[in-house]
Amino acid sequence: MEFDIPAMSCGHCVKAITExxxxxxxxxxxxVDLPAKKVTLDTNQDRATVAAALTEAGxxxx
Numbered sequence: 052m053e054f055d056i057p058a059m060s061c062g063h064c065v066k067a068i069t070e071x072x073x074x075x076x077x078x079x080x081x082x083v084d085l086p087a088k089k090v091t092l093d094t095n096q097d098r099a100t101v102a103a104a105l106t107e108a109g110x111x112x113x
Contacts, residue, residue: 052098054090054105054112061085064110071108075101 059068065083068090072081079094092101102112 052092052094052101054092054102056088056090056105056110057113058110059083059085059088059090067108068105068110071104071110072101075104 056064056068059065062085065085068083069081072079072090072092072094076094076096079092079096082091083089084091090105094101105112
C-alpha cells in the first residue's frame with residue numbers, strides 16, 4: 052500500500068516514519084521516496100491501522 056505524507060521533508064522524518072511502521076509490524080517492508088513524499092509499505096496490517104500509526108507519529112497521510 053502507498054501513502055502520501057506531505058509533512059515528510061528530511062532524513063529525520065524518514066527515520067521516524069520507518070521506526071513507527073517497524074513498531075506496528077516488525078516484518079513489514081518499507082520503501083520511502085522522500086522527494087515524492089511517498090511511503091510504500093508491504094504489511095499484513097490494514098490501511099486504517101497503518102494510517103493511524105503514521106498520524107500518531109506526527110505524519111498524517113492524505
